[in-house]
Amino acid sequence: MPKPKRRKCKCDHCKLSAEIERVRKTGDFADAMKMVDYLSNELVQSQADENYHSAIMEGSWPSSVEILTRALANAKNFQREEPHS
Ligand SMILES: [Zn+2]
Numbered sequence: 001m002p003k004p005k006r007r008k009c010k011c012d013h014c015k016l017s018a019e020i021e022r023v024r025k026t027g028d029f030a031d032a033m034k035m036v037d038y039l040s041n042e043l044v045q046s047q048a049d050e051n052y053h054s055a056i057m058e059g060s061w062p063s064s065v066e067i068l069t070r071a072l073a074n075a076k077n078f079q080r081e082e083p084h085s
Pocket of ligand 1 (some may be wrong): 014017
């Protein structure tokens with residue numbers, strides 16, 4: 001009986017890891033530079049997201065109160081639906 005093929009995970013992290021591995025193996029400079037550009041953009045975006053979420057959590061974002069009030073209501077609903085063990 002043939003071994004069942006392991007399915008590749010399709011999440012963004014696994015797809016990115018596979019692409020990085022592919023570029024690493026080929027050693028193609030242009031592809032490597034494209035990867036650097038991509039990762040650089042991702043880093044800038046991640047830092048912007050982090051700043052945004054930090055500002056909300058510390059209450060300095062203009063609509064922090066509305067956002068946190070909604071989040072608190074969601075958190076309470078979530079805890080009601082999935083009680084802790
Ligand atoms: Zn994955």
